[in-house]
Amino acid sequence: MMRTVSAALLGLGTVVNAIALPQNSATAPSSVRPTGTNAPPAYTPSTDDLTSGCANVAAVAASFVRTSAAQSANDFRIDPKIGYDCLQSIPLDKEPALEFLFELSKFFQFQSTITYLARPPARSGQDPMDILGGLTDLYNSVESGSITQWNELETRVDRLLSGCHEGHLYVAWTLPSLINFRTPFTLVDLSPDGIQLSKPYVFNDVSAASARGSTFQASAITHIDGEEVYTAIQRLTYYEQSQSVDTRWNAAFQSQNPPKQGSFYFRTRYPGANTFTLTFENGTTTEYAYEAYAAHVPGSNVWSNLRTGRDIWTRLINIPPSSSSGSAKMLRKRALETAKKTRLQNGPLDDVFQMLEKRQGSNSVPPPSELVEFNKSFPDTPRVNPYIQDINQVVGGYFMDDYAGDGSRTAIIDITGFAPDDPSAQFAPHAVQAAVQMFLAEAKRRNMDKLIIDVRGNGGGYVNMGYDLYKQLFPPSDPYSGTRLRYHPASEKIAEAFTQLVNEDVINNLVRAIGGGMGQNLSTNQLNSYNLASYASLSNLDQFLNLDENGQPFTSFSDFIGPVNIYGGQFTNIITYNLNNLLAVGDLSYDITGYGDRASFRNNDPPFAAENIVLLTDGVCASTCGIFGEFLRNQQKIKTVVVGGRPNNEQSAAIGGTRGTQVIQHTAHMLNFVQIVENNFQPANDQERQQWDQIFPRAFKINIAEAAVNWKDNIRRTDPTQTPLQFYLEAADCRLFYTRDTLILSHNLWAQVDGLAWGADDACAVGSLKNATVVLGDSNGVPVSIGSTDTSGTNSGFGDTPQLTGDRTIDTGIWIWYGVRNSLGSSNGRRPY
Numbered sequence: 001m002m003r004t005v006s007a008a009l010l011g012l013g014t015v016v017n018a019i020a021l022p023q024n025s026a027t028a029p030s031s032v033r034p035t036g037t038n039a040p041p042a043y044t045p046s047t048d049d050l051t052s053g054c055a056n057v058a059a060v061a062a063s064f065v066r067t068s069a070a071q072s073a074n075d076f077r078i079d080p081k082i083g084y085d086c087l088q089s090i091p092l093d094k095e096p097a098l099e100f101l102f103e104l105s106k107f108f109q110f111q112s113t114i115t116y117l118a119r120p121p122a123r124s125g126q127d128p129m130d131i132l133g134g135l136t137d138l139y140n141s142v143e144s145g146s147i148t149q150w151n152e153l154e155t156r157v158d159r160l161l162s163g164c165h166e167g168h169l170y171v172a173w174t175l176p177s178l179i180n181f182r183t184p185f186t187l188v189d190l191s192p193d194g195i196q197l198s199k200p201y202v203f204n205d206v207s208a209a210s211a212r213g214s215t216f217q218a219s220a221i222t223h224i225d226g227e228e229v230y231t232a233i234q235r236l237t238y239y240e241q242s243q244s245v246d247t248r249w250n251a252a253f254q255s256q257n258p259p260k261q262g263s264f265y266f267r268t269r270y271p272g273a274n275t276f277t278l279t280f281e282n283g284t285t286t287e288y289a290y291e292a293y294a295a296h297v298p299g300s301n302v303w304s305n306l307r308t309g310r311d312i313w314t315r316l317i318n319i320p321p322s323s324s325s326g327s328a329k330m331l332r333k334r335a336l337e338t339a340k341k342t343r344l345q346n347g348p349l350d351d352v353f354q355m356l357e358k359r360q361g362s363n364s365v366p367p368p369s370e371l372v373e374f375n376k377s378f379p380d381t382p383r384v385n386p387y388i389q390d391i392n393q394v395v396g397g398y399f400m401d402d403y404a405g406d407g408s409r410t411a412i413i414d415i416t417g418f419a420p421d422d423p424s425a426q427f428a429p430h431a432v433q434a435a436v437q438m439f440l441a442e443a444k445r446r447n448m449d450k451l452i453i454d455v456r457g458n459g460g461g462y463v464n465m466g467y468d469l470y471k472q473l474f475p476p477s478d479p480y481s482g483t484r485l486r487y488h489p490a491s492e493k494i495a496e497a498f499t500q501l502v503n504e505d506v507i508n509n510l511v512r513a514i515g516g517g518m519g520q521n522l523s524t525n526q527l528n529s530y531n532l533a534s535y536a537s538l539s540n541l542d543q544f545l546n547l548d549e550n551g552q553p554f555t556s557f558s559d560f561i562g563p564v565n566i567y568g569g570q571f572t573n574i575i576t577y578n579l580n581n582l583l584a585v586g587d588l589s590y591d592i593t594g595y596g597d598r599a600s601f602r603n604n605d606p607p608f609a610a611e612n613i614v615l616l617t618d619g620v621c622a623s624t625c626g627i628f629g630e631f632l633r634n635q636q637k638i639k640t641v642v643v644g645g646r647p648n649n650e651q652s653a654a655i656g657g658t659r660g661t662q663v664i665q666h667t668a669h670m671l672n673f674v675q676i677v678e679n680n681f682q683p684a685n686d687q688e689r690q691q692w693d694q695i696f697p698r699a700f701k702i703n704i705a706e707a708a709v710n711w712k713d714n715i716r717r718t719d720p721t722q723t724p725l726q727f728y729l730e731a732a733d734c735r736l737f738y739t740r741d742t743l744i745l746s747h748n749l750w751a752q753v754d755g756l757a758w759g760a761d762d763a764c765a766v767g768s769l770k771n772a773t774v775v776l777g778d779s780n781g782v783p784v785s786i787g788s789t790d791t792s793g794t795n796s797g798f799g800d801t802p803q804l805t806g807d808r809t810i811d812t813g814i815w816i817w818y819g820v821r822n823s824l825g826s827s828n829g830r831r832p833y
């Protein structure tokens with residue numbers, strides 16, 4: 001659907017910041033590397049290094065462009081030292097830097113969990129992060145001249161956001177597309193049997209050891225830079241996106257399902273030194289060099305006019321995205337591509353408008369048989385072909401008996417995202433719907449009675465697709481997802497505007513005009529109104545396009561918008577989708593199973609009994625996957641298995657990523673919302689005009705690719721505290737570690753899960769499937785986090801009392817924020833950034 005998201009594989013090798021475990025100081029990100037006995041010295045460029053850094057990169061570029069590789073390569077290798085010298089030599093000019101921070105602060109007002117991040121609930125696994133207070137500090141540092149380098153400002157804003165561990169909250173910076181860092185190999189984290197604790201290995205060693213006839217034994221890593229490996233990997237992955245520490249741990253390592261190399265290998269930012277050491281169990285310590293890569297455009301030399309840090313500031317950073325040159329545009333494009341692969345994202349509304357065109361008869365959806373393929377290879381499972389997959393390789397459906405020949409009655413659905421990786425994919429939601437439907441029909445024909453749903457690495461995608469998969473598995477069930485937005489002056493203004501512009505009459509007329517099935521062609525007026533309705537729908541800020549928590553229309557605007565005071569913040573009332581209204585749900589020409597043209601599916605029996613389904617994750621299940629997982633777990637009591645995590649015997653969260661239900665981007669979406677308001681309404685007077693400038697986000701004038709916020713929370717109906725679900729880390733019923741065989745070949749992992757759920761095996765590393773309890777909350781229905789031993793006081797004490805004085809409004813003397821200042825103050829209890 002439109003609120004949707006393109007490919008959103010979390011953890012595809014992204015590491016937002018790998019420099020360090022934060023320390024208890026709000027400044028000074030230096031001296032953050034471990035200083036173990038084997039740590040190579042941290043590197044700080046001298047004045048001469050800074051002066052020559054970019055010229056040195058340009059010199060490498062000048063010889064690289066004369067090689068044949070330059071005709072096709074997107075980057076070229078440089079010494080990490082000169083890469084860092086060049087980055088650190090980029091200056092900033094105060095005025096545009098301050099304006100940029102101001103714009104960010106307006107946009108981040110829309111981050112739904114600001115108050116929860118500033119004072120996280122107990123046992124949420126989240127450290128306090130005060131986004132708005134942090135931006136104030138950085139603003140003041142730029143203004144006072146204590147931050148003078150763009151790379152430092154960028155890195156610190158990045159840490160401030162990454163420290164929130166919220167996959168929907170980010171800035172897609174362009175600098176990491178210009179110069180980035182890598183290690184020479186990937187790591188894997190393996191246990192001998194999946195039950196004993198795992199240990200990290202160099203992947204090449206594991207491959208060499210398993211080569212036919214090899215006598216080599218891979219030795220596990222005990223220390224990185226002289227620091228004990230358990231601490232070192234946690235330090236390395238601290239700034240990863242997931243709220244669960246175990247899910248973040250997994251991000252460091254290579255995996256096959258989905259294919260990713262891991263964040264030990266990919267370093268977005270300078271790792272702090274030019275070399276690193278690994279110490280192995282066999283006693284050997286080896287030093288390795290980091291690698292660095294600089295951007296290249298085939299057939300040209302982008303570095304010919306980038307000889308100083310100031311050149312980069314002027315030509316690549318301090319120019320508005322709208323009017324930028326070739327190289328600046330190239331960086332933005334690459335940054336967006338990276339964000340697409342590694343971040344949760346909504347596409348622009350183009351998809352929806354294209355679907356409308358298709359619905360208008362010019363390009364109709366092919367029949368299901370043309371949207372699927374049988375017995376073809378699938379990237380997640382190199383040796384085993386799925387019985388069926390959609391043409392975009394989003395979902396694969398397998399029968400264990402097909403490849404194991406064991407007569408088993410277990411079926412597997414493998415879905416590593418709710419959207420295709422390929423941006424040019426066609427008919428993605430239709431194709432997945434068709435593949436799942438045909439797979440379930442075949443499962444029934446073959447009398448399959450058990451199902452494993454493998455969502456490892458699933459960072460979300462089309463919200464519709466998550467609803468549809470759930471409804472195909474449980475046709476009579478009504479999925480419940482209660483959501484809400486942050487209430488503040490800008491969200492209220494936008495809601496007022498959309499509610500007036502796209503009212504009940506407009507909606508009814510449009511729905512009638514579009515009709516069912518492929519529908520009618522719309523007039524120009526109707527198209528304009530459709531366009532507006534699509535933005536209103538995407539924003540969720542239209543009273544008439546939403547239902548209340550009981551599935552009823554809101555009785556008034558204030559019944560919809562609130563504000564409701566909870567946990568020191570203000571929110572809209574709980575809203576739910578009207579799944580029967582094609583405009584409200586978006587994504588025309590696609591009906592979720594059980595609604596619209598597919599309403600009759602509601603009469604079908606579920607193809608599998610809930611007790612015969614197991615959900616398999618690696619903790620990376622976020623966004624749409626978080627919504628899907630909540631349906632399965634909370635409404636059907638499906639058992640869960642989580643694989644990986646830190647080597648300990650603790651419970652670990654099955655759904656470790658953000659459970660927010662929508663991401664909204666600054667440039668692709670928010671600027672359109674604001675433009676719609678300003679095109680249709682006038683401020684009443686000068687004072688209101690000034691207020692609009694204070695609260696409405698405007699186009700960036702700095703060359704960054706995008707920024708995004710978590711727009712909506714998901715709230716469990718039985719939770720009287722209405723805490724966003726990601727602030728609960730709910731334990732998986734069974735925890736396993738990877739072995740070499742289950743890491744590389746998914747069907748080996750499925751066999752292990754099958755044995756634990758329905759076969760002869762009992763032993764998980766932690767927990768049990770046969771004895772699974774599927775804890776759904778305490779006696780009040782409040783979800784229970786890992787480590788919670790009592791049923792009282794899941795939250796840390798702010799309850800639903802609004803914190804009104806001095807807390808609601810921050811007047812920095814520069815601008816006014818409607819947020820909270822972390823009550824812990826500016827330097828204590830807060831992670832640095």
Ligand SMILES: *[C@@H]1O[C@H](CO)[C@@H](O)[C@H](O)[C@H]1NC(C)=O
Pocket residue numbers: 205217218219220280282283284
């Ligand atoms: C120790 O183990 C490492 C990692 O497997 C290996 O590279 C190295 O060759 C081993 N050293 C000795 C002396 O066996």
Ligand SMILES: *[C@@H]1O[C@H](CO)[C@@H](O)[C@H](O)[C@H]1NC(C)=O
Pocket residue numbers: 375385402
């Ligand atoms: C699937 O294709 C492979 C060859 O790619 C073949 O060996 C196998 O028999 C096929 N399986 C089925 C069930 O058709």
Ligand SMILES: *[C@@H]1O[C@H](CO)[C@@H](O)[C@H](O)[C@H]1NC(C)=O
Pocket residue numbers: 360361362519520521
């Ligand atoms: C809609 O327009 C297309 C051309 O764009 C045309 O082929 C089709 O017949 C029209 N459909 C209806 C129902 O008028």
Ligand SMILES: *[C@@H]1O[C@H](CO)[C@@H](O)[C@H](O)[C@H]1NC(C)=O
Pocket residue numbers: 762768770771
């Ligand atoms: C299941 O739980 C019961 C009671 O808590 C316990 O006695 C039994 O050993 C458990 N079985 C397994 C397979 O974990």
